[in-house]
Amino acid sequence: DIVMTQTPLSLSVTPGQPASISCKSSQSLLWGDGKTYMYWYLQKPGQSPELLIYEVSSRFSGVPDRFSGSGSGTDFTLKISRVEAEDAGVYYCMQGIQLPSTFGPGTTVDIK
């Protein structure tokens, strides 16, 4: 299985400040079609996960543009340009190049 790791595992951010989460995969997530199948999800407290970013950098429908994804190969980053209170929760990266899909351990973002 592809192993996904995330750093940091927890983050406390002041509203209006930026935040960044790193995700690394144990092997490249670049597929033969030239796309990279890496996703970011946010699980708000008491809710199910919701898709934020697909294929490294594409925002899913309705996701605010303060969220952005970048990276390639095995190293990826999720950035929030200006954190808002509603951004609190656990962020997971997930690889979709090979079954079983695997998730990172999650990064808990707390709003100060």
Next chain:
Amino acid sequence: QITMKESGPTLVKPTQTLTLTCTFSGFSLSTSGMGVGWIRQPPGKALEWLALIYWNDDKGYRPSLTSRLTITKDTSKNQVVLTMTNMDPVDTATYYCARRAPVVGQRLDYWGPGTVVTVSS
């Protein structure tokens, strides 16, 4: 509008078989490329992918659980069923179903609210 909803028992005894149903709307599982997957989350822990069924009835399972899992679909009812045999307390978790978008890759774009399953005698 796409919706997903899980249903099933909240409590099962050790060694029993768990049967969960995912009922969805807003898309058809007969559409080429479509899929529905199951993911679980033990209390306070990370997400764990379990199984996936595709529009053409191809299936994928978590290797460590292959012998215990079966996923099936009923396209006419818009339902996907997951069965897990020989339940153990470590299987206590919230179980989610999610749509696998009809694109290359494994984009899980719509999730149900989850159903909590406790394994205890």
